[in-house]
Amino acid sequence: xxxxxxxxxxxxxxxxxxxxxxxxxxxxxxxxxxxxxxxxxxxxxxxxxxxxxxxxxxxxxxxxxxxxxxxxxxxxxxxxxxxxxxxxxxxxxxxxxxxxxxxxxxxxxxxxxxxxxxxxxxxxxxxxxxxxxxxxxxxxxxxxxxxxxxxxxxxxxxxxxxxxxxxxxxxxxxxxxxxxxxxxxxxxxxxxxxxxxxxxxxxxxxxxx
Numbered sequence: 001x002x003x004x005x006x007x008x009x010x011x012x013x014x015x016x017x018x019x020x021x022x023x024x025x026x027x028x029x030x031x032x033x034x035x036x037x038x039x040x041x042x043x044x045x046x047x048x049x050x051x052x053x054x055x056x057x058x059x060x061x062x063x064x065x066x067x068x069x070x071x072x073x074x075x076x077x078x079x080x081x082x083x084x085x086x087x088x089x090x091x092x093x094x095x096x097x098x099x100x101x102x103x104x105x106x107x108x109x110x111x112x113x114x115x116x117x118x119x120x121x122x123x124x125x126x127x128x129x130x131x132x133x134x135x136x137x138x139x140x141x142x143x144x145x146x147x148x149x150x151x152x153x154x155x156x157x158x159x160x161x162x163x164x165x166x167x168x169x170x171x172x173x174x175x176x177x178x179x180x181x182x183x184x185x186x187x188x189x190x191x192x193x194x195x196x197x198x199x200x201x202x203x204x205x206x207x208x209x
Contacts, residue, residue, distance in 0.1 A: 043091040051094050052086060058101040065108035077101065110152055117155035118147045124162055137161055 047055070059077070063070045078084060080100050081093050089097065125131040135145035142154050150158065 045091045047086065047089050047091060047094060051091070055086065055094075055097055055101070058098065058105070062101055062104045062108060065105055065112065073101075073104070076104070114150075114152045114155055117152065117159060118150075121147055121155065121159055121162060124159075124166065130162075130165065133165065134158065134162055 055077075059070050059073045062068075062073050066073070074086070077097055077100060078086075081089060081097055083089050083093070121134065125134050138147070138150065138154075138158055139145045141157070142150055144150070147155065147158070
């Protein structure tokens with residue numbers, strides 16, 4: 001059977017696309033035709049093996065970071081996606097689940113980092129006077145003196161301030177120590193001269209008083 005495809009009004013059957021889903025733009029000055037075939041991204045297929053493996057690995061990582069059971073993490077994922085089990089999840093929902101788990105992991109890491117900063121602040125402010133100054137600094141700048149209520153950036157700012165205070169106090173101590181050592185060294189270097197000055201001062205004092 002021959003198919004006549006000549007002429008500008010003829011159509012050829014058996015194309016790979018359906019005509020009512022094809023959009024043909026108007027002719028431009030050069031008589032070109034732009035054809036846009038819409039794609040269907042809503043994939044309702046079940047998750048493939050590699051996707052299930054990736055999700056299980058992410059759940060295990062989140063479970064370790066957050067110090068919680070894996071089934072608890074899965075419950076949160078199911079609630080977020082709107083399914084009751086991984087068997088009901090589709091390829092179309094895979095990326096949403098991955099993004100949700102990665103966000104949970106990031107929050108867990110941020111929480112651990114904040115705990116470490118709080119511990120460091122407490123360890124470096126054992127002096128009561130310095131601890132009170134730290135609490136006041138947090139109140140003035142962040143509205144609360146409770147370290148556990150501060151965000152990670154706020155804790156980092158507080159630690160930076162505490163380091164500056166510690167360095168300043170250490171510098172003063174070093175200067176006093178240096179002055180004391182210099183005085184002792186002076187006594188050792190000129191003992192006779194110092195003794196003579198002391199005796200002379202004693203005699204002069206006795207003469208007047």
